[in-house]
Amino acid sequence: MIPILSPTHTKALIDRSRLFATTAFDRADKADATATIDSTLWSEFHRSGLAMAAFPERLGGSGLCENERQGVLCTVLRMVGAGDLSIARLFEGHVNAISLVCRYGTEAQIASLAIDVADGATAGVWGADDAAGLTIVGAGNAAELRGRKILASGAGFVTRPIVTAKAGDDQLMCLLRLALDYPVDLSGWTAQGMRSTATGAVELSGIAVGGDEIVGVAGDFMRQPYFSGGAWRFCAAHLGAMERLVDLFRDHLISRGRGEDPYQLQRVAHCVAAARTARFWVEEAARRFGSDDKDASAVVGFTNMTRMVTERSALDIMEAVQRGVGLPSFIRPSPIERICRDLATYLRQPVPDLAMSDAARSWLRSSVSVGDF
Numbered sequence: 001m002i003p004i005l006s007p008t009h010t011k012a013l014i015d016r017s018r019l020f021a022t023t024a025f026d027r028a029d030k031a032d033a034t035a036t037i038d039s040t041l042w043s044e045f046h047r048s049g050l051a052m053a054a055f056p057e058r059l060g061g062s063g064l065c066e067n068e069r070q071g072v073l074c075t076v077l078r079m080v081g082a083g084d085l086s087i088a089r090l091f092e093g094h095v096n097a098i099s100l101v102c103r104y105g106t107e108a109q110i111a112s113l114a115i116d117v118a119d120g121a122t123a124g125v126w127g128a129d130d131a132a133g134l135t136i137v138g139a140g141n142a143a144e145l146r147g148r149k150i151l152a153s154g155a156g157f158v159t160r161p162i163v164t165a166k167a168g169d170d171q172l173m174c175l176l177r178l179a180l181d182y183p184v185d186l187s188g189w190t191a192q193g194m195r196s197t198a199t200g201a202v203e204l205s206g207i208a209v210g211g212d213e214i215v216g217v218a219g220d221f222m223r224q225p226y227f228s229g230g231a232w233r234f235c236a237a238h239l240g241a242m243e244r245l246v247d248l249f250r251d252h253l254i255s256r257g258r259g260e261d262p263y264q265l266q267r268v269a270h271c272v273a274a275a276r277t278a279r280f281w282v283e284e285a286a287r288r289f290g291s292d293d294k295d296a297s298a299v300v301g302f303t304n305m306t307r308m309v310t311e312r313s314a315l316d317i318m319e320a321v322q323r324g325v326g327l328p329s330f331i332r333p334s335p336i337e338r339i340c341r342d343l344a345t346y347l348r349q350p351v352p353d354l355a356m357s358d359a360a361r362s363w364l365r366s367s368v369s370v371g372d373f
Ligand SMILES: Cc1cc2nc3c(=O)[nH]c(=O)nc-3n(C[C@H](O)[C@H](O)[C@H](O)COP(=O)(O)OP(=O)(O)OC[C@H]3O[C@@H](n4cnc5c(N)ncnc54)[C@H](O)[C@@H]3O)c2cc1C
Pocket: 089, 093, 124, 125, 126, 127, 128, 150, 151, 152, 153, 154, 194, 197, 199, 345, 346, 348, 349, 350, 351, 352, 353, 354
Protein backbone atom coordinates (compact mmCIF):
# COMPACT_ATOMS: atom_id res chain seq x y z
CA MET A 1 0.00 0.00 0.00
CA ILE A 2 1.26 3.50 -0.86
CA PRO A 3 1.69 5.57 2.30
CA ILE A 4 -0.31 8.79 2.19
CA LEU A 5 1.88 11.88 2.30
CA SER A 6 1.06 13.69 5.51
CA PRO A 7 -0.47 17.18 5.24
CA THR A 8 2.60 18.55 7.03
CA HIS A 9 4.94 16.95 4.49
CA THR A 10 2.84 18.30 1.60
CA LYS A 11 2.75 21.78 3.12
CA ALA A 12 6.52 21.73 3.67
CA LEU A 13 7.08 20.69 0.04
CA ILE A 14 4.80 23.45 -1.23
CA ASP A 15 6.49 26.01 1.02
CA ARG A 16 9.93 24.97 -0.27
CA SER A 17 8.65 25.06 -3.86
CA ARG A 18 7.31 28.58 -3.33
CA LEU A 19 10.64 29.71 -1.91
CA PHE A 20 12.54 28.11 -4.78
CA ALA A 21 10.17 29.67 -7.34
CA THR A 22 10.70 33.11 -5.78
CA THR A 23 14.47 32.72 -6.09
CA ALA A 24 14.06 31.49 -9.68
CA PHE A 25 11.96 34.56 -10.50
CA ASP A 26 14.57 36.88 -8.98
CA ARG A 27 17.32 35.30 -11.08
CA ALA A 28 15.38 34.72 -14.30
CA ASP A 29 16.37 38.00 -15.88
CA LYS A 30 20.09 37.29 -15.62
CA ALA A 31 19.69 33.68 -16.79
CA ASP A 32 17.72 34.92 -19.81
CA ALA A 33 20.24 37.66 -20.63
CA THR A 34 23.15 35.21 -20.52
CA ALA A 35 21.16 32.28 -21.98
CA THR A 36 22.61 29.95 -19.38
CA ILE A 37 21.35 27.56 -16.76
CA ASP A 38 22.20 29.06 -13.37
CA SER A 39 24.07 26.20 -11.67
CA THR A 40 23.80 27.76 -8.20
CA LEU A 41 20.02 27.93 -8.62
CA TRP A 42 20.11 24.28 -9.61
CA SER A 43 21.98 23.47 -6.40
CA GLU A 44 19.12 25.16 -4.55
CA PHE A 45 16.70 23.06 -6.58
CA HIS A 46 18.40 19.97 -5.18
CA ARG A 47 18.60 21.37 -1.64
CA SER A 48 14.89 22.31 -1.73
CA GLY A 49 13.90 18.65 -2.10
CA LEU A 50 12.28 19.28 -5.48
CA ALA A 51 14.83 17.18 -7.37
CA MET A 52 13.87 14.06 -5.38
CA ALA A 53 10.18 14.91 -5.02
CA ALA A 54 8.98 12.71 -7.89
CA PHE A 55 10.47 9.53 -6.37
CA PRO A 56 8.49 7.37 -3.98
CA GLU A 57 8.88 8.14 -0.28
CA ARG A 58 10.74 4.89 0.33
CA LEU A 59 13.55 6.30 -1.87
CA GLY A 60 13.58 9.70 -0.21
CA GLY A 61 11.02 11.43 -2.42
CA SER A 62 7.55 12.88 -1.96
CA GLY A 63 5.80 10.49 -4.37
CA LEU A 64 4.80 13.23 -6.82
CA CYS A 65 4.46 10.66 -9.62
CA GLU A 66 1.86 8.68 -7.73
CA ASN A 67 -1.78 8.92 -8.73
CA GLU A 68 -3.14 10.65 -5.66
CA ARG A 69 -0.40 13.31 -5.73
CA GLN A 70 -1.00 14.72 -9.20
CA GLY A 71 -2.81 17.66 -7.61
CA VAL A 72 0.28 18.50 -5.52
CA LEU A 73 2.51 18.13 -8.58
CA CYS A 74 0.16 20.51 -10.43
CA THR A 75 0.56 23.13 -7.69
CA VAL A 76 4.35 22.77 -7.72
CA LEU A 77 4.54 23.05 -11.52
CA ARG A 78 2.38 26.18 -11.45
CA MET A 79 4.63 27.74 -8.85
CA VAL A 80 7.83 26.95 -10.71
CA GLY A 81 6.24 28.13 -13.98
CA ALA A 82 5.37 31.42 -12.28
CA GLY A 83 9.02 31.71 -11.20
CA ASP A 84 10.85 30.96 -14.45
CA LEU A 85 9.44 28.97 -17.37
CA SER A 86 12.90 27.80 -18.43
CA ILE A 87 13.40 26.21 -15.02
CA ALA A 88 9.87 24.80 -15.18
CA ARG A 89 10.72 23.14 -18.53
CA LEU A 90 13.79 21.48 -17.03
CA PHE A 91 11.84 20.46 -13.93
CA GLU A 92 9.00 19.02 -16.02
CA GLY A 93 11.46 16.96 -18.09
CA HIS A 94 13.14 15.74 -14.89
CA VAL A 95 9.79 14.67 -13.41
CA ASN A 96 8.74 13.04 -16.68
CA ALA A 97 11.95 10.98 -16.81
CA ILE A 98 11.53 9.83 -13.22
CA SER A 99 7.89 8.92 -13.77
CA LEU A 100 8.77 6.88 -16.90
CA VAL A 101 11.47 4.98 -15.01
CA CYS A 102 9.15 4.44 -12.01
CA ARG A 103 6.35 3.24 -14.30
CA TYR A 104 8.27 1.00 -16.70
CA GLY A 105 11.74 0.46 -15.23
CA THR A 106 13.14 -2.25 -12.98
CA GLU A 107 13.69 -1.75 -9.25
CA ALA A 108 17.43 -1.55 -9.96
CA GLN A 109 16.94 1.22 -12.56
CA ILE A 110 14.68 3.21 -10.24
CA ALA A 111 17.14 2.86 -7.33
CA SER A 112 20.15 3.79 -9.47
CA LEU A 113 18.41 6.90 -10.81
CA ALA A 114 17.36 7.89 -7.28
CA ILE A 115 20.95 7.55 -6.02
CA ASP A 116 22.28 9.71 -8.86
CA VAL A 117 19.60 12.40 -8.41
CA ALA A 118 20.22 12.47 -4.65
CA ASP A 119 23.86 13.00 -5.59
CA GLY A 120 23.02 16.05 -7.74
CA ALA A 121 22.18 14.60 -11.18
CA THR A 122 19.31 15.92 -13.29
CA ALA A 123 17.18 13.77 -15.59
CA GLY A 124 15.29 14.66 -18.77
CA VAL A 125 13.41 13.13 -21.68
CA TRP A 126 14.90 13.57 -25.12
CA GLY A 127 12.47 12.33 -27.74
CA ALA A 128 12.85 14.73 -30.68
CA ASP A 129 14.80 13.39 -33.67
CA ASP A 130 16.44 14.79 -36.76
CA ALA A 131 15.69 13.17 -40.15
CA ALA A 132 18.06 10.25 -39.49
CA GLY A 133 16.79 9.55 -35.97
CA LEU A 134 18.53 7.76 -33.11
CA THR A 135 18.85 4.02 -33.62
CA ILE A 136 20.17 1.01 -31.74
CA VAL A 137 22.62 -0.96 -33.85
CA GLY A 138 24.14 -4.35 -33.05
CA ALA A 139 22.76 -6.77 -30.51
CA GLY A 140 23.50 -8.15 -27.05
CA ASN A 141 26.76 -6.85 -25.57
CA ALA A 142 27.56 -5.10 -28.86
CA ALA A 143 24.37 -2.99 -28.97
CA GLU A 144 25.04 0.74 -29.14
CA LEU A 145 23.36 3.99 -30.13
CA ARG A 146 23.87 5.64 -33.49
CA GLY A 147 22.76 9.20 -34.15
CA ARG A 148 21.76 12.19 -32.08
CA LYS A 149 18.88 13.91 -30.36
CA ILE A 150 17.72 17.42 -31.21
CA LEU A 151 15.72 19.98 -29.19
CA ALA A 152 17.09 18.35 -26.05
CA SER A 153 16.61 20.63 -23.02
CA GLY A 154 19.42 20.71 -20.51
CA ALA A 155 21.97 19.62 -23.16
CA GLY A 156 25.36 19.53 -21.44
CA PHE A 157 23.68 19.70 -18.04
CA VAL A 158 21.31 16.72 -17.83
CA THR A 159 23.34 13.57 -17.15
CA ARG A 160 20.54 11.00 -16.75
CA PRO A 161 18.36 11.42 -19.86
CA ILE A 162 15.80 8.99 -21.14
CA VAL A 163 16.26 8.87 -24.92
CA THR A 164 13.96 7.17 -27.40
CA ALA A 165 15.68 5.04 -30.03
CA LYS A 166 14.55 2.81 -32.87
CA ALA A 167 15.50 -0.87 -33.01
CA GLY A 168 14.07 -1.98 -36.33
CA ASP A 169 10.39 -1.00 -36.17
CA ASP A 170 10.38 -0.86 -32.39
CA GLN A 171 10.75 2.25 -30.30
CA LEU A 172 12.66 1.74 -27.05
CA MET A 173 13.57 3.96 -24.13
CA CYS A 174 17.17 4.04 -22.91
CA LEU A 175 18.14 5.53 -19.56
CA LEU A 176 21.67 6.83 -20.04
CA ARG A 177 24.36 7.91 -17.61
CA LEU A 178 26.45 10.62 -19.29
CA ALA A 179 29.69 12.17 -18.13
CA LEU A 180 29.38 15.96 -17.88
CA ASP A 181 31.63 16.67 -20.86
CA TYR A 182 29.51 14.93 -23.52
CA PRO A 183 29.34 16.70 -26.90
CA VAL A 184 26.49 19.16 -27.38
CA ASP A 185 25.63 21.75 -29.99
CA LEU A 186 23.64 24.69 -28.68
CA SER A 187 24.34 26.91 -31.69
CA GLY A 188 20.87 26.34 -33.15
CA TRP A 189 19.03 27.51 -30.03
CA THR A 190 18.42 31.09 -31.08
CA ALA A 191 14.75 30.99 -30.04
CA GLN A 192 12.92 34.15 -29.01
CA GLY A 193 12.27 32.76 -25.53
CA MET A 194 13.20 29.88 -23.21
CA ARG A 195 16.77 30.96 -23.80
CA SER A 196 18.12 29.55 -20.55
CA THR A 197 17.01 25.95 -21.14
CA ALA A 198 20.22 24.92 -22.97
CA THR A 199 18.11 23.27 -25.66
CA GLY A 200 20.23 21.73 -28.36
CA ALA A 201 21.56 18.72 -30.21
CA VAL A 202 23.38 15.88 -28.44
CA GLU A 203 25.56 13.35 -30.28
CA LEU A 204 25.04 9.90 -28.78
CA SER A 205 26.75 7.57 -31.27
CA GLY A 206 28.80 4.81 -29.68
CA ILE A 207 27.05 4.72 -26.28
CA ALA A 208 26.51 1.08 -25.29
CA VAL A 209 22.94 0.14 -24.43
CA GLY A 210 22.10 -3.16 -22.76
CA GLY A 211 19.73 -4.50 -20.14
CA ASP A 212 20.72 -1.84 -17.61
CA GLU A 213 19.82 0.97 -20.00
CA ILE A 214 16.69 -0.29 -21.77
CA VAL A 215 13.62 0.79 -19.81
CA GLY A 216 10.43 -1.25 -20.23
CA VAL A 217 9.48 -2.83 -23.53
CA ALA A 218 8.96 -1.57 -27.07
CA GLY A 219 6.09 0.91 -27.27
CA ASP A 220 6.08 1.91 -23.59
CA PHE A 221 7.17 5.49 -24.30
CA MET A 222 4.03 6.30 -26.26
CA ARG A 223 1.71 4.09 -24.22
CA GLN A 224 -1.59 5.80 -23.47
CA PRO A 225 -3.00 7.47 -21.54
CA TYR A 226 0.37 8.44 -20.06
CA PHE A 227 2.01 9.77 -23.25
CA SER A 228 -0.68 12.25 -24.34
CA GLY A 229 -2.32 12.53 -20.92
CA GLY A 230 0.94 13.68 -19.34
CA ALA A 231 0.69 16.88 -21.40
CA TRP A 232 -1.25 18.39 -18.50
CA ARG A 233 2.15 18.93 -16.84
CA PHE A 234 3.45 21.44 -19.40
CA CYS A 235 -0.01 23.08 -19.33
CA ALA A 236 0.47 23.55 -15.56
CA ALA A 237 3.82 25.26 -16.15
CA HIS A 238 2.22 27.51 -18.80
CA LEU A 239 -0.59 28.28 -16.36
CA GLY A 240 1.87 29.41 -13.68
CA ALA A 241 3.39 31.88 -16.14
CA MET A 242 -0.05 33.18 -17.12
CA GLU A 243 -0.97 33.71 -13.48
CA ARG A 244 2.26 35.64 -12.95
CA LEU A 245 1.50 37.81 -15.99
CA VAL A 246 -1.96 38.68 -14.70
CA ASP A 247 -0.54 39.54 -11.25
CA LEU A 248 2.09 41.76 -12.89
CA PHE A 249 -0.64 43.46 -14.93
CA ARG A 250 -2.47 44.33 -11.70
CA ASP A 251 0.79 45.67 -10.15
CA HIS A 252 1.27 47.85 -13.21
CA LEU A 253 -2.28 49.23 -13.22
CA ILE A 254 -2.19 50.02 -9.52
CA SER A 255 1.27 51.61 -9.57
CA ARG A 256 0.26 53.78 -12.55
CA GLY A 257 -3.17 54.64 -11.12
CA ARG A 258 -4.85 53.21 -14.23
CA GLY A 259 -6.98 50.52 -12.60
CA GLU A 260 -10.29 52.38 -12.70
CA ASP A 261 -10.30 52.91 -16.44
CA PRO A 262 -13.25 50.90 -17.85
CA TYR A 263 -11.25 49.48 -20.75
CA GLN A 264 -8.52 48.30 -18.39
CA LEU A 265 -11.12 46.83 -16.07
CA GLN A 266 -12.52 44.88 -19.00
CA ARG A 267 -9.02 43.55 -19.78
CA VAL A 268 -8.53 42.62 -16.12
CA ALA A 269 -11.85 40.76 -16.07
CA HIS A 270 -10.92 38.82 -19.22
CA CYS A 271 -7.45 37.99 -17.89
CA VAL A 272 -8.78 36.75 -14.56
CA ALA A 273 -11.42 34.66 -16.32
CA ALA A 274 -8.88 33.21 -18.79
CA ALA A 275 -6.40 32.30 -16.04
CA ARG A 276 -9.10 30.74 -13.87
CA THR A 277 -10.59 28.86 -16.83
CA ALA A 278 -7.20 27.37 -17.64
CA ARG A 279 -6.72 26.48 -13.99
CA PHE A 280 -10.04 24.61 -13.78
CA TRP A 281 -9.10 22.61 -16.87
CA VAL A 282 -5.50 21.88 -15.90
CA GLU A 283 -6.38 20.82 -12.36
CA GLU A 284 -9.15 18.59 -13.65
CA ALA A 285 -6.80 17.07 -16.25
CA ALA A 286 -4.29 16.34 -13.47
CA ARG A 287 -7.04 14.82 -11.32
CA ARG A 288 -8.27 12.58 -14.15
CA PHE A 289 -4.72 11.57 -15.04
CA GLY A 290 -4.23 10.48 -11.43
CA SER A 291 -7.54 8.66 -11.14
CA ASP A 292 -7.16 4.95 -10.26
CA ASP A 293 -9.99 3.81 -12.53
CA LYS A 294 -9.27 6.03 -15.52
CA ASP A 295 -10.57 5.41 -19.00
CA ALA A 296 -7.47 5.88 -21.17
CA SER A 297 -9.16 7.43 -24.19
CA ALA A 298 -11.25 9.79 -22.03
CA VAL A 299 -8.09 10.98 -20.24
CA VAL A 300 -6.34 11.60 -23.56
CA GLY A 301 -9.38 13.44 -24.98
CA PHE A 302 -9.70 15.66 -21.90
CA THR A 303 -5.98 16.48 -21.83
CA ASN A 304 -6.00 17.34 -25.52
CA MET A 305 -8.89 19.75 -24.87
CA THR A 306 -6.93 21.15 -21.92
CA ARG A 307 -4.00 21.89 -24.23
CA MET A 308 -6.30 23.85 -26.52
CA VAL A 309 -7.93 25.80 -23.66
CA THR A 310 -4.57 26.56 -22.03
CA GLU A 311 -3.02 27.77 -25.27
CA ARG A 312 -6.01 30.01 -26.07
CA SER A 313 -6.05 31.43 -22.53
CA ALA A 314 -2.32 32.14 -22.66
CA LEU A 315 -2.55 33.88 -26.06
CA ASP A 316 -5.51 35.99 -24.85
CA ILE A 317 -3.73 36.95 -21.63
CA MET A 318 -0.53 37.92 -23.43
CA GLU A 319 -2.46 40.10 -25.87
CA ALA A 320 -4.49 41.81 -23.13
CA VAL A 321 -1.47 42.42 -20.89
CA GLN A 322 0.68 43.75 -23.74
CA ARG A 323 -2.11 46.09 -24.91
CA GLY A 324 -3.01 47.15 -21.37
CA VAL A 325 0.58 47.86 -20.27
CA GLY A 326 1.71 49.15 -23.64
CA LEU A 327 5.29 49.79 -24.66
CA PRO A 328 6.88 49.12 -21.22
CA SER A 329 5.85 45.48 -21.61
CA PHE A 330 8.23 45.26 -24.59
CA ILE A 331 11.23 46.87 -22.92
CA ARG A 332 13.87 44.79 -21.15
CA PRO A 333 14.30 43.95 -18.34
CA SER A 334 10.54 44.05 -17.75
CA PRO A 335 9.53 40.62 -16.43
CA ILE A 336 6.40 40.92 -18.57
CA GLU A 337 8.59 41.15 -21.65
CA ARG A 338 10.56 38.03 -20.70
CA ILE A 339 7.56 35.97 -19.60
CA CYS A 340 5.69 36.74 -22.84
CA ARG A 341 8.70 35.65 -24.89
CA ASP A 342 9.13 32.48 -22.83
CA LEU A 343 5.45 31.63 -22.81
CA ALA A 344 4.99 32.26 -26.55
CA THR A 345 7.92 29.92 -27.22
CA TYR A 346 7.04 27.19 -24.72
CA LEU A 347 3.42 27.15 -25.95
CA ARG A 348 4.76 25.59 -29.15
CA GLN A 349 4.24 21.93 -28.36
CA PRO A 350 3.91 18.98 -30.75
CA VAL A 351 0.95 18.66 -33.10
CA PRO A 352 -1.54 21.05 -31.46
CA ASP A 353 -4.00 20.76 -34.38
CA LEU A 354 -4.03 16.99 -34.05
CA ALA A 355 -4.53 17.21 -30.27
CA MET A 356 -7.51 19.52 -30.76
CA SER A 357 -9.08 17.57 -33.62
CA ASP A 358 -8.56 14.19 -31.89
CA ALA A 359 -10.32 15.57 -28.82
CA ALA A 360 -13.23 16.81 -30.94
CA ARG A 361 -13.42 13.48 -32.78
CA SER A 362 -13.34 11.50 -29.56
CA TRP A 363 -16.36 13.37 -28.19
CA LEU A 364 -18.18 13.27 -31.54
CA ARG A 365 -17.87 9.50 -31.64
CA SER A 366 -18.90 9.01 -28.03
CA SER A 367 -22.43 8.97 -26.70
CA VAL A 368 -21.69 10.95 -23.52
CA SER A 369 -23.33 14.30 -23.03
CA VAL A 370 -20.88 17.18 -23.32
CA GLY A 371 -21.40 17.92 -19.63
CA ASP A 372 -19.94 14.52 -18.80
CA PHE A 373 -17.02 14.63 -21.28
C1 LIG B 1 11.76 25.28 -24.79
C2 LIG B 1 11.58 23.95 -25.43
C3 LIG B 1 12.25 22.87 -24.90
C4 LIG B 1 12.12 21.61 -25.50
N1 LIG B 1 12.78 20.55 -24.94
C5 LIG B 1 12.59 19.31 -25.45
C6 LIG B 1 13.22 18.17 -24.85
O1 LIG B 1 13.91 18.26 -23.85
N2 LIG B 1 13.02 16.96 -25.43
C7 LIG B 1 12.28 16.81 -26.55
O2 LIG B 1 12.12 15.69 -27.04
N3 LIG B 1 11.69 17.87 -27.15
C8 LIG B 1 11.82 19.10 -26.62
N4 LIG B 1 11.22 20.17 -27.23
C9 LIG B 1 10.52 19.96 -28.48
C10 LIG B 1 9.01 19.78 -28.28
O3 LIG B 1 8.74 18.59 -27.59
C11 LIG B 1 8.34 19.74 -29.63
O4 LIG B 1 8.93 18.79 -30.44
C12 LIG B 1 8.40 21.06 -30.34
O5 LIG B 1 8.15 22.10 -29.44
C13 LIG B 1 7.37 21.03 -31.45
O6 LIG B 1 7.11 22.31 -31.89
P1 LIG B 1 6.55 22.63 -33.33
O7 LIG B 1 5.80 23.90 -33.17
O8 LIG B 1 7.65 22.56 -34.32
O9 LIG B 1 5.50 21.41 -33.54
P2 LIG B 1 4.78 20.82 -34.77
O10 LIG B 1 4.15 19.55 -34.29
O11 LIG B 1 5.63 20.73 -35.99
O12 LIG B 1 3.62 21.87 -35.01
C14 LIG B 1 3.74 23.04 -35.81
C15 LIG B 1 2.44 23.26 -36.55
O13 LIG B 1 2.31 22.28 -37.58
C16 LIG B 1 1.13 21.52 -37.39
N5 LIG B 1 1.43 20.16 -37.85
C17 LIG B 1 2.15 19.21 -37.19
N6 LIG B 1 2.24 18.10 -37.94
C18 LIG B 1 1.59 18.35 -39.10
C19 LIG B 1 1.34 17.59 -40.27
N7 LIG B 1 1.79 16.33 -40.40
N8 LIG B 1 0.64 18.14 -41.25
C20 LIG B 1 0.18 19.41 -41.15
N9 LIG B 1 0.39 20.20 -40.07
C21 LIG B 1 1.08 19.66 -39.05
C22 LIG B 1 0.81 21.66 -35.94
O14 LIG B 1 -0.55 21.40 -35.61
C23 LIG B 1 1.20 23.11 -35.69
O15 LIG B 1 0.20 23.96 -36.18
C24 LIG B 1 11.32 21.44 -26.64
C25 LIG B 1 10.62 22.54 -27.16
C26 LIG B 1 10.74 23.78 -26.56
C27 LIG B 1 9.97 24.94 -27.12
